[in-house]
Amino acid sequence: xxxxxxxxLPGTNRGQLLSTRQPISFWGCVDPVTGNISxxxxxxxxxxxxxxxxxxxxxxxxxxxxxxxxxxxxLNLAPAAxxxxxxxxxxxxxxxxxxxxxxxxxPIVNVEESDFKLLKTGIHAEIVSQKKGSYVRI
Amino acid sequence: MHLNETEKRMLAGKNGKACELAMNILSDLGDxxxxxxxxxxxxxxxxxxxxxxxxxxxxxxxxxxxxxxxxVPTQLNPASIDLIRHEKMRVxxxxxxxxxxxxxxxLKMGAVPTWTCAPYQQGxxxxxxxxxxxxxxNAVAFVNSVIGARTxxxxxxxxxxxxxxxxxxxxxxxxxxNRKAEILLVIEDFPVQAFNDSRIYSLLxxxxxxxxxxxxxxxxxxxxxxxxxxxxxxxxxxASSGAVGLFHVIGxxxxxxxxxxxxxxxxxxxxVVITPEMIVSxxxxxxxxxxxxxxxxxxxxxxxxxxxxxxxxxxxxSRKIKSGIEFWVFTSRKTYEAIKKNNLRGQIERSxxxxxxxxxxxxxxxxxxxxxxxxxxxxxxxxxxxxQTGLDVIFSGTRDCVETAISGELRIHPIWK
Numbered sequence: 001x002x003x004x005x006x007x008x009l010p011g012t013n014r015g016q017l018l019s020t021r022q023p024i025s026f027w028g029c030v031d032p033v034t035g036n037i038s039x040x041x042x043x044x045x046x047x048x049x050x051x052x053x054x055x056x057x058x059x060x061x062x063x064x065x066x067x068x069x070x071x072x073x074x075l076n077l078a079p080a081a082x083x084x085x086x087x088x089x090x091x092x093x094x095x096x097x098x099x100x101x102x103x104x105x106x107p108i109v110n111v112e113e114s115d116f117k118l119l120k121t122g123i124h125a126e127i128v129s130q131k132k133g134s135y136v137r138i
Numbered sequence: 139m140h141l142n143e144t145e146k147r148m149l150a151g152k153n154g155k156a157c158e159l160a161m162n163i164l165s166d167l168g169d170x171x172x173x174x175x176x177x178x179x180x181x182x183x184x185x186x187x188x189x190x191x192x193x194x195x196x197x198x199x200x201x202x203x204x205x206x207x208x209x210v211p212t213q214l215n216p217a218s219i220d221l222i223r224h225e226k227m228r229v230x231x232x233x234x235x236x237x238x239x240x241x242x243x244x245l246k247m248g249a250v251p252t253w254t255c256a257p258y259q260q261g262x263x264x265x266x267x268x269x270x271x272x273x274x275x276n277a278v279a280f281v282n283s284v285i286g287a288r289t290x291x292x293x294x295x296x297x298x299x300x301x302x303x304x305x306x307x308x309x310x311x312x313x314x315x316n317r318k319a320e321i322l323l324v325i326e327d328f329p330v331q332a333f334n335d336s337r338i339y340s341l342l343x344x345x346x347x348x349x350x351x352x353x354x355x356x357x358x359x360x361x362x363x364x365x366x367x368x369x370x371x372x373x374x375x376x377a378s379s380g381a382v383g384l385f386h387v388i389g390x391x392x393x394x395x396x397x398x399x400x401x402x403x404x405x406x407x408x409x410v411v412i413t414p415e416m417i418v419s420x421x422x423x424x425x426x427x428x429x430x431x432x433x434x435x436x437x438x439x440x441x442x443x444x445x446x447x448x449x450x451x452x453x454x455x456s457r458k459i460k461s462g463i464e465f466w467v468f469t470s471r472k473t474y475e476a477i478k479k480n481n482l483r484g485q486i487e488r489s490x491x492x493x494x495x496x497x498x499x500x501x502x503x504x505x506x507x508x509x510x511x512x513x514x515x516x517x518x519x520x521x522x523x524x525x526q527t528g529l530d531v532i533f534s535g536t537r538d539c540v541e542t543a544i545s546g547e548l549r550i551h552p553i554w555k
Contacts, residue, residue, distance in 0.1 A: 008170065028522070028525040028526065032190075032191050039525060060381070062275075063185055063273050063274070063275060063291060063292065063294055064186075064188075065293070066293035066294050066296070067186060067293075067294040067295060070193040070197070071190075071191035071193040074193045088352070089167060089170070089290075089310075090291065090293045092167065092170055093163075093167065093294075093295060093296050096163055096166045096167055096170070097295045097296075100159055100163055100166075101159065101200075
């Protein structure tokens with residue numbers, strides 16, 4: 001099925017969904033050297049986010065998170081894409097800088113809260129993020 | 139987004155490669171979040187000064203090599219370590235080297251080596267209404283709320299781009315309409331003497347951040363005699379438990395002389411009552427682990443001020459720290475010089491306290507020390523301690539930290555009777 005989405009950062013990619021209802025901070029929550037969730041208090045603790053389509057409602061607003069995402073891109077450990085309900089500028093900064101600095105980035109889309117529930121871990125998804133007609137196909 | 143001729147030239151690389159990259163990043167972010175135009179900022183506070191990952195060093199060095207020069211006065215957040223007393227801190231060679239690489243790159247681009255996370259207490263302090271670009275969560279919250287200057291919460295990397303171009307997309311808290319309060323927090327049933335204990339401001343900040351999240355909120359019931367350092371603790375705590383970029387203290391902070399003004403004559407979307415029980419609960423959540431005897435006492439998160447050193451010296455009262463306990467205070471180079479006066483620094487150091495400059499309490503070289511449990515008078519420190527250092531942690535007041543350090547036994551006095 002095709003889920004309508006809003007483009008935050010353009011691009012297309014595919015991968016397996018890794019989904020949580022808990023917010024994620026890329027500082028303190030993700031180990032930038034391994035790409036694994038490193039916060040013991042997080043329900044995804046120990047999971048690798050690399051090449052996954054990472055699904056979480058919104059970021060947890062650390063200003064250092066942008067740098068951690070840039071490191072994940074540098075080491076080719078970044079997620080394939082991110083799907084949020086809302087995305088704050090702090091989260092989008094990493095992939096924007098990655099695009100210009102390393103030529104590496106990933107798309108981000110937003111979906112409605114009602115569709116968010118459909119995006120369960122393990123499902124394969126295709127993300128098309130563009131100015132008009134963005135979608136997630138599962 | 140509309141760009142003027144100067145900005146278009148920057149984007150096209152006419153002002154050099156570093157400026158081109160910075161401008162491309164800023165204009166992408168501006169487009170993404172619907173900014174109409176860029177605005178000039180009078181100064182920048184860079185957050186990206188701690189060595190975290192190699193991408194940060196590569197970015198700063200590349201910008202400097204490409205001829206990047208800071209277009210406006212630019213100050214620096216702490217390094218990961220004390221750049222002067224690194225031996226005393228047992229800093230390993232690779233961490234020192236990476237910190238030096240960042241230092242060289244930022245100084246080459248023209249930064250002022252302030253190395254402090256309390257840039258609102260010294261140096262180039264902006265005035266009310268001034269547009270600035272600051273990183274570092276506690277500093278952003280303080281400068282927006284207590285001083286009334288205007289900044290968004292800048293991410294690492296964007297802060298460097300703002301310093302190189304001297305401009306930022308006109309978004310968020312730069313705009314007057316986004317600075318009005320949405321929710322109101324009301325302090326109720328607190329005994330008057332509760333406000334004589336400085337812990338109360340940190341704990342209120344912690345609760346404030348949890349409730350406000352990323353919304354602008356106002357708080358009513360904080361007495362007018364609140365000190366600058368109390369508001370500093372409030373800012374740091376609030377910005378660590380929530381994405382707080384701006385808060386209003388009714389009757390205290392400049393954009394909130396009264397409720398009507400900070401809500402722009404509108405009604406709060408939500409009113410939340412803060413009770414004494416919430417303080418007790420917050421206090422218990424800021425003790426993590428089962429430790430009964432801390433081996434590290436760390437103060438100065440954010441960096442200690444001259445006033446805070448005076449209070450510390452009073453509590454120490456020339457007594458000695460118990461052997462086996464490390465007692466550290468982090469501050470700026472400028473404050474370190476200022477406390478030489480009246481032998482304040484000498485008195486404190488004779489008690490066995492180590493004073494560090496430049497560095498960050500949360501980023502000390504963990505492998506060089508075998509601490510198990512830390513104690514601090516900072517809620518921000520206690521909140522991040524476990525995830526950043528792996529240590530058990532206890533939050534209490536400065537006096538309790540001192541009494542614990544001298545007796546070697548955990549001393550916490552109740553916040554009110």
